Amino acid sequence: MENNQKKITVSVWRGGEDGNFENFQVPFVEDQTILDLLTHVQRTIDNSLSYRFACRVGMCGSCAMRVNGKPRWTCRTLVSTVVQNDELKLEPLSNLPVVKDLVVDMEPFFEKWQEAKGRFEPSDSPVTEFVPIKPDDKQRQKADEAIECINCGCCYAACDVVESNPAYLGPAALNRAWSLINDAKDFANPERLKAVSGDGGCQNCHTNSQCVARCPLQLNPTRSIAGLKKAVSLATLKGEI
Amino acid sequence: MSNRIEFKLWLAHRLSGMALGLFVVVHLAGMIIAIQGGLSSAEILQRTSGNYALGVFYSLFTIAAATHSTIGLRTVAREVIGWSGISANFFLIIFFLFLCAMGISAVGGLVL
Numbered sequence A: 001m002e003n004n005q006k007k008i009t010v011s012v013w014r015g016g017e018d019g020n021f022e023n024f025q026v027p028f029v030e031d032q033t034i035l036d037l038l039t040h041v042q043r044t045i046d047n048s049l050s051y052r053f054a055c056r057v058g059m060c061g062s063c064a065m066r067v068n069g070k071p072r073w074t075c076r077t078l079v080s081t082v083v084q085n086d087e088l089k090l091e092p093l094s095n096l097p098v099v100k101d102l103v104v105d106m107e108p109f110f111e112k113w114q115e116a117k118g119r120f121e122p123s124d125s126p127v128t129e130f131v132p133i134k135p136d137d138k139q140r141q142k143a144d145e146a147i148e149c150i151n152c153g154c155c156y157a158a159c160d161v162v163e164s165n166p167a168y169l170g171p172a173a174l175n176r177a178w179s180l181i182n183d184a185k186d187f188a189n190p191e192r193l194k195a196v197s198g199d200g201g202c203q204n205c206h207t208n209s210q211c212v213a214r215c216p217l218q219l220n221p222t223r224s225i226a227g228l229k230k231a232v233s234l235a236t237l238k239g240e241i
Numbered sequence B: 001m002s003n004r005i006e007f008k009l010w011l012a013h014r015l016s017g018m019a020l021g022l023f024v025v026v027h028l029a030g031m032i033i034a035i036q037g038g039l040s041s042a043e044i045l046q047r048t049s050g051n052y053a054l055g056v057f058y059s060l061f062t063i064a065a066a067t068h069s070t071i072g073l074r075t076v077a078r079e080v081i082g083w084s085g086i087s088a089n090f091f092l093i094i095f096f097l098f099l100c101a102m103g104i105s106a107v108g109g110l111v112l
Helices: A034-044 A107-114 A138-147 A154-158 A160-164 A170-180 A191-195 A212-216 A222-236 B004-035 B041-048 B052-080 B086-111
Strands: A002-014 A019-030 A064-067 A070-073 A087-091 A098-100
Touching: A002 A034, A002 A098, A002 A138, A019 A034, A034 A087, A064 A154, A064 A170, A070 A154, A070 A212, A107 A170, A138 A170, A138 A222, A154 A160, A154 A170, A154 A212, A170 A222, A191 A222, A212 A222, B004 B052, B041 B086, B052 B086
Parallel strands: A002 A087
Antiparallel strands: A002 A019, A064 A070, A064 A087
């Protein structure tokens, strides 16, 4: 139910890389998400406000932005859980170019996916015997832990290594590579191991675990990156790459 | 710098760190055992003189320490003050050689 008495102040980033915050007074509604709140602003106050969303149910990873300084998925974040002193600050994700208002250009993020060979690559020749995928297989479990990423970019925006080293592939791309390295039906190795150990590779990770702290799905990219470090180290020492 | 060299330097940093962990434990244990009987520095030097196994141990210790600290400093220089490239690498190679020379000469004083 809408509480007609109570309003909160929402500071929203307006403009591109250069811009400023604009304040909106919006009614505080129980069980309202940040995305609901933005929709209210766009429909009733300023229809020029730009923000990105698609599924609204935490599956597509489109709606991430910084809420009070921290990257979050806004479709599953309740205003009541993050509002401070009746104020909210909404900004575009860090470490990505701002297109307009709360919309960032995700191209660098997905380019790094490609750099890390984040695509599934089947065998060049027809497979005569299919590899059985057993749920209790240890390697499969490693792939399963990493595979649920929805590419919202929260980890990438939270990563201080990405901030200091723009060449760094980032937690999401490396996590994706780790899921494929553990996929028995993928045939891109050892090329993928080379791809994740270049200048911007897994060795740059400081293990600060900001990505773990900010992942809305509670995935653990830091553990995936640690797995990559070990796999690349062993392959290097054995002379395989 | 080529792609694989960055990773190999990182790996050398980790491996030298692992080696240092072992060397430091052996070094501290040796120090503690050596002074149990109240030996003086001169008496210790008398016992280490001519002990080439000890010389090899401390030479490896020195190289591991020089490797680990140089690669670590290289990362700090790049990430904290933004210093990288040929000038940084040149300085750090000099620093590495300096540490090796100082350490090996100290080992020489201990063993020879």
